[in-house]
Amino acid sequence: LSLDTVRDFLTREEDTIVFSIIERAKYPLNLPAYEVPAYFAGSRHDASFAELFVRDSEAVQTKAGRYQNQEEIPFFPFRVPFILSPSYNFTSDLYPAAAFVNLNDEIWSIYFNQFLSLLAKNGDDGNYAATAASDFLCLQALSKRINYGRYVAEVKFRGDPQNYTTLIRNKDKDALMKLLTSESQEDVVKRRVQKKAMVFGQNVTSNGPVETGDSNSSQASFKVDPSLVYKLYDQWVIPLTKQVEVEYLLHRLD
């Protein structure tokens, strides 16, 4: 585990995030998937269709062993007596007492309450299950990336244990945030994801050159507005990753 390898991981995860939001943008908003039907209120199904879809999908993937690797954390943890996949002895580089840190609740809420209406066009085509399936992929990709802040923080702690230890003992969140921040790196990340949205989301035809999205071409030629992907990282993904890093560090000496 080194700063280079964790950054390589975050870079590769960008592809998954961009592809998954391009897929979600195929469908209109499909609002009924996110509302709790009145006839469910108070019952054990008191949740939106999208939530029920994620719960059941995660239950299947938990049984299949998906969360045996600590890199991924389910939104709805689910206990199973045994798992179906061949066993594998995952080692973890995380500090055990801090490994639980995650921001899945915040990710869930931002995705449904703030991001989705910026991504999907208004409308309802009834494809609720396909829509929820693509939401699930977006949520998994975002969760994996943001909660990977635990690994980034572990690397940073090991690289400078003395300074981090002092700040952790003082529970100085602001100073921890400052010490782990690299504004130049954040800038690289945001510009790169915007470019990925242009490259992965361009319209490809069999003849003529590949359209490269320069800043003059209209945004309508991209499947997802590249500036929305920039905003996703600028306002949510990077700040939440940093919050995960701080929370992890606060438990790093427990």
Ligand SMILES: O=C(O)C(=O)C[C@]1(C(=O)O)C=C[C@@H](O)C=C1
């Ligand atoms: O690459 C790092 O050093 C990270 O901590 C990750 C990250 C990010 O979310 O991309 C977060 C904080 C830093 O300011 C820079 C980048």
